[in-house]
Amino acid sequence: MLDRAELLGLFPEILxxxxxxxxxxxxxxxxxxxxxxxxxxxxTVAWLGLHCVLLAIVLVGVGIPITINSIHDILLTDSFxxxxxxxxxxxxxxxxxxxxxxxxxxxxxxxxTIVLILLSTSGxxxxxxxxxxxIMFIAMELQTLCFxxxxxxxxxxxxxxxxxxxxxxxxxxxxxLFLFGCSxxxxxxxxxxxxxxxxxxxxxxxxxxxxxTGIPIIGILCIVVGFLFKITAVPFHxxxxxxxxxxxTLVTAFFSIAPKIAIFANMVRVLNxxxxxxxxxxxxxxxxxxxxxxGTVAAMAQQKVKRFVVYSSIGHVGxxxxxxxxxxxxxxxxxxxxxxxxxxxxxxxxFGLFCAVRPVRSQYLxxxxxxxxxxxxxxxxxxxxxxxxxxIPPLAGFCSKFYLxxxxxxxxxxxxxxxxxxxxxxxxxxxxxxxxxxxxxxxxEYMIPPRLDRDNSIVLAITVACITLMFLYTSPLxxxxxxxxxxxxxxxxxxxxxxxx
Amino acid sequence: xxSGFGIRGFRGRCYDLFMDFRECxxxxxxxxxxxxxxxxxxxxxxxxxxxKRWYRIDKERQRQEKEAAAKGAGGKEEEEHKS
Numbered sequence: 001m002l003d004r005a006e007l008l009g010l011f012p013e014i015l016x017x018x019x020x021x022x023x024x025x026x027x028x029x030x031x032x033x034x035x036x037x038x039x040x041x042x043x044t045v046a047w048l049g050l051h052c053v054l055l056a057i058v059l060v061g062v063g064i065p066i067t068i069n070s071i072h073d074i075l076l077t078d079s080f081x082x083x084x085x086x087x088x089x090x091x092x093x094x095x096x097x098x099x100x101x102x103x104x105x106x107x108x109x110x111x112x113t114i115v116l117i118l119l120s121t122s123g124x125x126x127x128x129x130x131x132x133x134x135i136m137f138i139a140m141e142l143q144t145l146c147f148x149x150x151x152x153x154x155x156x157x158x159x160x161x162x163x164x165x166x167x168x169x170x171x172x173x174x175x176x177l178f179l180f181g182c183s184x185x186x187x188x189x190x191x192x193x194x195x196x197x198x199x200x201x202x203x204x205x206x207x208x209x210x211x212x213t214g215i216p217i218i219g220i221l222c223i224v225v226g227f228l229f230k231i232t233a234v235p236f237h238x239x240x241x242x243x244x245x246x247x248x249t250l251v252t253a254f255f256s257i258a259p260k261i262a263i264f265a266n267m268v269r270v271l272n273x274x275x276x277x278x279x280x281x282x283x284x285x286x287x288x289x290x291x292x293x294x295g296t297v298a299a300m301a302q303q304k305v306k307r308f309v310v311y312s313s314i315g316h317v318g319x320x321x322x323x324x325x326x327x328x329x330x331x332x333x334x335x336x337x338x339x340x341x342x343x344x345x346x347x348x349x350x351f352g353l354f355c356a357v358r359p360v361r362s363q364y365l366x367x368x369x370x371x372x373x374x375x376x377x378x379x380x381x382x383x384x385x386x387x388x389x390x391x392i393p394p395l396a397g398f399c400s401k402f403y404l405x406x407x408x409x410x411x412x413x414x415x416x417x418x419x420x421x422x423x424x425x426x427x428x429x430x431x432x433x434x435x436x437x438x439x440x441x442x443x444x445e446y447m448i449p450p451r452l453d454r455d456n457s458i459v460l461a462i463t464v465a466c467i468t469l470m471f472l473y474t475s476p477l478x479x480x481x482x483x484x485x486x487x488x489x490x491x492x493x494x495x496x497x498x499x500x501x
Numbered sequence: 502x503x504s505g506f507g508i509r510g511f512r513g514r515c516y517d518l519f520m521d522f523r524e525c526x527x528x529x530x531x532x533x534x535x536x537x538x539x540x541x542x543x544x545x546x547x548x549x550x551x552x553k554r555w556y557r558i559d560k561e562r563q564r565q566e567k568e569a570a571a572k573g574a575g576g577k578e579e580e581e582h583k584s
Contacts, residue, residue: 188546188547189546190515190519190542190546196519196523199522199523199526199532200539202526202532
């Protein structure tokens with residue numbers, strides 16, 4: 001039975017599940033009524049969903065972040081999961097806010113989109129606090145199954161169907177690989193709990209490769225590869241550009257924000273708690289290098305807006321992987337978390353802008369040219385975000401990259417830091433090219449500038465304020481991430497040994 | 502297996518050994534103190550040492566049987582074996 005503390009810890013999840021069910025039933029009842037048009041109703045559902053997510057943020061926020069193992073140790077709540085939950089819910093709330101005003105427009109007819117977003121968010125909440133291989137897999141599947149449906153949600157579009165199918169096949173493949181890794185680990189150790197795996201890995205006979213007494217390297221590698229698939233790191237990124245391009249812009253926004261947070265949080269937890277022996281480190285090292293290089297080189301050649309964003313996000317995943325590719329040090333984890341939060345703000349901002357221009361025409365980068373002349377506020381916002389992505393000093397993106405490279409140097413991964421700086425300099429080229437496109441090039445055709453709706457404007461204003469003004473007062477961010485990293489390392493007293501780079 | 506739930510509903514086969522190991526890990530100062538308990542647990546899981554021992558016993562017996570057979574057949578083969 002759950003005791004009171006465990007039940008209180010699960011409140012955000014319970015809230016999301018209940019709201020999902022209620023919205024689903026409500027939606028079905030209203031959708032069956034022929035008198036009402038569908039579109040405004042999507043708006044209502046989105047609005048209700050948004051408030052539910054905001055309420056969940058409050059629920060997580062007021063809860064005391066103490067370490068609780070709940071339901072036979074399959075879920076673990078501590079300060080790390082606590083803050084990651086808030087990051088995730090903020091990301092979801094931002095995405096839904098972009099959707100609210102789109103409810104009435106052409107792209108989003110089905111209210112189920114919102115229901116699926118809420119359902120996958122609850123899956124990701126469980127994923128963040130998972131502390132058992134099985135519950136982790138189940139939560140991950142709950143999340144990705146919702147995503148398959150979301151990717152294919154625009155049924156009359158060829159691209160969207162293709163994206164859904166591709167995502168489904170490759171996602172299922174990666175899940176299979178992941179599950180195989182889990183089964184290998186279970187087969188050789190007899191436990192699936194993270195803490196128990198941790199204590200088994202901790203006493204491994206160092207330097208004696210005896211397959212019968214350790215956690216098998218192949219199992220760990222399969223798990224890491226499954227993770228790399230999910231975060232679109234480089235050797236396993238093939239699905240990402242097509243899927244992101246084919247899906248609806250709003251869905252793409254959700255794809256590139258929320259799962260990154262949840263899966264990075266889970267990945268840090270797993271790799272840090274279960275497998276101290278760092279067999280996985282070199283794999284992440286190469287994934288990080290590859291992601292940075294490919295993200296940089298491939299984004300340079302893109303003409304389409306969404307593909308550009310995807311490659312830039314692959315590059316950013318590379319930068320984030322630096323955080324723990326060089327060894328799970330405190331600085332590394334902290335910089336990863338800072339990077340994630342800033343990436344969240346920047347990506348929400350970029351997608352807010354793209355959602356705003358979408359009704360006009362937003363397929364190609366060249367079409368952005370018109371905004372420099374006709375919509376100066378939009379152009380300034382966009383330029384600031386691009387500068388931040390590129391890592392120009394006073395903006396948040398610089399802070400994130402600087403701290404990541406700093407963490408890499410601190411743990412001795414000079415190669416990663418050096419390469420990160422080089423790719424970051426190269427990436428300035430194409431981020432600034434967009435700014436040039438907007439201000440100095442003549443657009444192919446003049447369009448009516450987009451109408452920024454209210455919710456979208458609020459999101460843009462908040463994120464731009466965060467990006468530009470963060471450097472004035474960074475200590476809360478550093479304190480919170482430090483606190484999170486402490487929570488991660490302090491749990492069960494095992495993690496400290498993992499900090500040996 | 503280490504969870505306490507056995508396949509037939511009783512306590513799992515290696516549960517006690519895992520609990521000993523876990524108990525040790527919660528109290529020890531360095532993890533290497535509990536290596537032996539950990540080995541016991543892995544032995545319960547995979548029977549690697551037991552199987553290795555059986556294999557060696559079996560091999561030794563085969564060798565002796567072969568030797569005896571060779572001795573019975575004649576001295577010439579025995580010489581070859583020794584060299």
